[in-house]
Amino acid sequence: MESELKCVIDALPALVWTARPDGHIDFLNHRWCEYTGVPVEDSYGHAWQSAIHPDDLPVILEQWGFAIASGQPREAEARLRRFDGEYRWFLFRTCPITDASGQVVRWCGMNWDVEDRKRAEFLLASITVERAQGAAALERSEARKAAILDSALDCILTIDHEGCITEFNPAAERVFGYRRDQVLGRHLSEVIIPPSLRDQHRRGFARYLATAEARVLGKRIEMPAMRADGSEFPVELAITRIPLDGPPSFTGYLRDITERKHSEEELRRSAAYLAEAQRLSLTGSFGWIVSTDKHFWSAETFRIFEYDPSTEVTIQLVLDRAHEQDVHLVRQAMALAAEGWDFDYECRFVMPSGSVKHLHIVTHCTRDQAGELEYVGAVQDITERRRSEEALGKARSELARVARVSSLGALTASIAHEVNQPLTGIITNASTCLRMLSSDPPNVEGACETVRRTIRDGHRASDVIGRLRAMFTSKEMTIEPVDLNEATREVIALSRSELHRNRVTLKTEFADDVPYVTGDRIQLQQVILNLLLNASDAMLSVDSRPRQVVIGTQRDADDCVRLMVRDSGVGLEPQGVDKVFEAFYTTKSGGMGIGLSVSRSIIERHRGRLWAAANDGPGATFAFSIPCEHERRTGDCNVDAVRTSSATNAPQVMRNL
């Protein structure tokens, strides 16, 4: 019986063993030894443990310990080493054999090869895990996608290979005016593409599917799109193919660029206006970021400084053009700029051609968000304006000079003519007299006649001066009320540039309570101009003190108005005080000495008086005083008498001029 049993035990498709109650293995079946390749003698006791995988041994021993301690069956899994060194999973089961009292007398156990099962279990487990992971990943991915689509500001659509919409995010719903469920499955071209472009879209789509030739993929395109209500609007669009196997699907990202298009248009227009305005007003703009030394110039700025627009802008470009006399101004301005000052200055620049430009430069400093210094400025070409001002100034003083000279010139011609007539008589008569007296016998009677004529012609000559003076002021006077302050201001305006040219400063002291005078405004202004220019001329040689002229008005005694002109010039000799008003008296080289005598006669014709006095300090003061308006009206003066009676030869003289 025992050998039969032994055969059975050896044949069992399991590894069988028994152990004493203390755990000492005392029997192992044939299969055990065959499997482990360890002879049975080497497995008795605890030696069998060496066949167990070291990692799994603790579990086995633990379970074994429980079993022995509890007397209860136990099982565990562990890897058992095969004869070829390979470990395979086995299920270890053990049961107690008890006696009648329940005492364990023996343990028996069986080990089954569960390797395959274990592998399958693992595989299943890993598949399950993978699947779970995959599901989790998918879920996460889905969640992410949803989050992206939902929160995207841009419209995101996906379409399948047939062109039907498979995704339509909330932004798209908003922009196009559809609900997602309204558009899913519908053809894209029906939904968002305007009718005019549908064919083009279909053809393009079909071409891509057929040839894989993509004209629109991966590029940013602008095109019109259509809303649910049929209205069209511009969008910016980018289409990508979704990188999966199988039939193609596409994602489109759209942005409503209506606003942007408007802004672009506005910007374009305002930039064009600005450029045009800059061009018309010859004003260029520039900017300078100090920390990075980055400059930008508008087109007009390049034109003003005469550099090619492609030139890189640096400070040196400006310095290179600065006029050598003004370059210090530019440097000063730059230095101030670096410290954060605003500045405003005019200066001359020299262009490559050699021409000089006057430029007016204004800059303003700001700080950007980071607190960095930044400049905005404008430069204006004021050359023309300066030239015009200079030309005007020159023309004015030229005019004043010519007016003086030509009136003097005219005067000279008429004087010469008038005086030459009696002079001829005098010389002719004197020659005759000489010949008569030296003839044999002397013609005394004839000589006396010539002498008589000579004396008469001499008188005629002096009459000429009187007549000429009268002729010069013989224009008919226009009598009207005249505000002397206003009249003087006009004269000052006329002579401003002349005074400026002579570096004369003018101070005015007009009284407010000065009443109107009656007279010829133009003639009075001639007198004022004469006095003003004389004052200026008197200071031409003065350099050691400021050249100042004071002109003022005030009420005078006897209801008169006084106008005075005070200079700080060369002054008057005591005897010159009256002499200056004599005709032909002048202290000016090249002067004819007519001005003051004429002025005096004008003032006298206004029933006033003109006089001069030396100042306490340097210079002289000339003044005239004429009666006020109301005095005139009540006066016994016959206004018509002021008109000059034409002297005998005056008309002839006028004609012959």
Next chain:
Amino acid sequence: MIMKRSFVSVVDDDESVRESLPDLLRVLGFSVRAFSSAEEFLGSDCIGYTSCLILDVAMPGMSGPDLQRELARRRQEIPVVFITAHSKETVRHSLPAQGAAKCLFKPFSDTALLDALHEALRRN
């Protein structure tokens, strides 16, 4: 060369010239008659036997050059010495370009007058 007692006509609107010049000319040996205007001269009977005209350039009415042209038109040219109280500049355009008629500027000396008269008579 002075022909015996050559006859000179003086045309000038200036009274002192009409007074003084004839006396001087007489003392110099000429016969003289003075006229106050070109028209007066033209209306006189002296045209025929005037050997030389002393003409003021600028006169009211017909001027000296006008008179010269008128005489030329009448084919009664007479040698002319112009006199004027104006400056060279002023009379520059009035005087005829051709014809070397001399122009004396007042006041002129008696010798200058004499020289001009001789020159004018010589050319004739």
